[in-house]
Amino acid sequence: MQIAAFDKAIRAMVRMSGASRLLMSVPGVGLLSALAYVSTVEDPSRFARSRSVGAHLGLTPRQYQSGEVDRSGRISRCGDTLTRTLMYEAAGVILTRVKKASGLRDWAAAIARRSGPGKARVALARKLSVILHSIWRSGEPFRWSEPKHAVVA
Numbered sequence: 001m002q003i004a005a006f007d008k009a010i011r012a013m014v015r016m017s018g019a020s021r022l023l024m025s026v027p028g029v030g031l032l033s034a035l036a037y038v039s040t041v042e043d044p045s046r047f048a049r050s051r052s053v054g055a056h057l058g059l060t061p062r063q064y065q066s067g068e069v070d071r072s073g074r075i076s077r078c079g080d081t082l083t084r085t086l087m088y089e090a091a092g093v094i095l096t097r098v099k100k101a102s103g104l105r106d107w108a109a110a111i112a113r114r115s116g117p118g119k120a121r122v123a124l125a126r127k128l129s130v131i132l133h134s135i136w137r138s139g140e141p142f143r144w145s146e147p148k149h150a151v152v153a
Contacts, residue, residue, distance in 0.1 A: 010031055010032065014031050014034060014035055017035070019038050020035050022135060022139065023038065023135060023136060025135070025142040026090075026131060026135065026142040027093070027098045028089075028090035028091065028093035028094045028098060028128070033086040033087070033090050036080070036086050037083055037087075038136075040057070040079070040080045040083040041056075041133065041136070044133055047133060050130045050133040050134040053130060053132075053133045054126035054129050054130055055076070055078070056078070056079050057083055057129050058076045058077040058078040058084050059075055059087065059122060059125055059129060060075065060076060061074070061076070062074060062076040075122055084125070087126075087128050088121055090125065090128055091108070091120075092121055094108065094124060094128075095108055095112065095117070095121065095124065104127070104131075107124075108123065108127075111124075
């Protein structure tokens with residue numbers, strides 16, 4: 001009973017938020033993902049570049065530098081944990097559940113073959129956060145790109 005009330009409240013919030021509805025045009029991004037992203041970023045003009053959002057969510061590699069040592073490690077995990085987790089889940093949906101071919105999915109699949117599925121999901125989550133920010137700033141919905149291996153007749 002209580003869960004249904006919360007679901008209804010979340011749907012009402014998303015319905016009132018034009019930004020959340022716009023972000024839901026991206027595959028893998030649902031009600032919670034869009035709402036969490038909008039509440040975390042708040043104002044898209046806060047970031048001069050869209051790629052800065054990935055670092056804000058903690059989806060960029062942690063750097064360790066000391067003397068001659070310069071290592072790039074795991075993700076930094078700075079920022080909002082819920083939004084980072086939801087972006088990671090959206091990336092998993094794109095890689096496993098979305099059937100429509102796209103350049104974004106092919107890019108992540110190539111990373112998965114080269115470096116493993118975990119790194120591919122993190123890379124795709126970071127790229128999704130960048131795409132969501134640029135979509136929010138431009139006001140245009142997501143456009144499916146043609147996959148690189150598509151045959152044009």
